[in-house]
Amino acid sequence: MATKKQMMLNAFDMTSSMHNSHGFWKHPDSKRHRGYKDLEYWIQYAKLLEKGKFDAVFFADVLGVYDTFRQSKEPSIHDGMQFPLNDGALVIPAMAAVTKHLSFAFTVSTTYEPPFGNARRFSTLDHLTNGRIAWNVVTSYLPNAARNFGLEGLIKHDQRYEIADEYMDVTYKLWESSWEENAVIEDSKAGILLDSSKIHEINHKGAFFSVEGPHLSEPSPQRTPVIYQAGVSEKGRAFAAKHAECIFVGGPTPERIRYYVDDIKSKAMEYGRNPEHIKVISFLNIIVGKTTEEAEEKFVEYNRLWSADAAKAQFGGASGYDVAEYTEEQQDDDFTFKETDHGHYKAASLTKDAEKQLKVREAIARLEKLDRGQYIVGNPEQVADGIQKQFEQSGVDGFNVNHLVTPGDLEDFIELVVPILQERGLYKKEYRDGTLREKLFDHRSCLLPDDHPGSRYRKSVSAKV
């Protein structure tokens, strides 16, 4: 009998006071808006996730304040929406030190930080975690971030992906070709630690970057960390199909997510890639109680805490739509998709990806409350049923789990729902050994597989695939 496909689970988070739980700092059990700056908070968090056999923490990141809604930073600052925000890379080694299997996907934008330093950062993290690192490659969407890095405004949406493409070439060269295997010889008789004939400059000169090399770090367990990507525009999907091993797609319905899954996998095949070497994950929003009534009460209570302004601020920054600009007369107009230089996925979810054509007032209403259609609410069995349905209908390989009251909602999920998913054979009971790449993929190589474009930069490195 064929074994059942098992889902990956990541905790979706940010080293910020608030992430997607708009207004939930007001909940008496919220520990995150104080804890996010304490190492002990993240240490306990890592232990909790490993207890729940989570594959990874997925750390989102942005490099500025959301300031599109009302053309102001105030609404996001007011509720601590993704602000203040610390550098998540710095908590990862501490979390890795108290876990053995939990992995870490960390978001870095290719638009602002140059590739040379970023490659060293990920090699360092891959060494310190013993191969439990992924890089979530994004191109960013906040105008304030652009101005923080010396630009006047956002670089055009599609051009950001062209920059990202070259950025990847530079980093593959650093990770895959700069150091040959066995460059560290440690020959004490000859007095040679490193064989310089096996360490190479990369001498990259392209349209956007110029990097001499060599890479400052020696090869780490995975060399190239597992490549994640998040972004569902045309350009984003083409980029994902070429480079990504795990793809985080946003979409409001299982049907739309399935469309993205199928589209990305067929585009990947056009690049000569085996679709089995790509995992696609989507959001998972759940509210679980010991009984249906308890879960429904939680939903009502959570709705009271929800900050509509913070949600509108997030939507504004991510999409480029300022929903405060719609006049009373425009409320019954169709809410339509328009291309902006911000990201496309948030706008798509309320326009062309929505289950029906929404009016302006309906789209705005979805930001003003917890959107029930996006939540699985119920007792543990009901929630497990909902997750199973979403998993099977959408064709994804797993989920980024959102949580509103942190860490309480994750604790409940792990205690109440995870055992049911395990009993149903939908979720692992034990971790696989090895690096993140070996844990995730049946090719079981710690290195990029041979069909990945990064592997063609390899010199004498032998992949096990």
Ligand SMILES: Cc1cc2nc3c(=O)[nH]c(=O)nc-3n(C[C@H](O)[C@H](O)[C@H](O)COP(=O)(O)O)c2cc1C
């Ligand atoms: C599910 C999802 C999560 C994302 N998370 C982030 C993030 O944490 N930080 C960020 O700068 N961009 C994030 N992005 C957007 C990327 O920056 C993306 O490269 C850019 O906005 C363009 O997205 P698009 O291809 O959908 O237009 C995310 C996108 C999606 C679909």
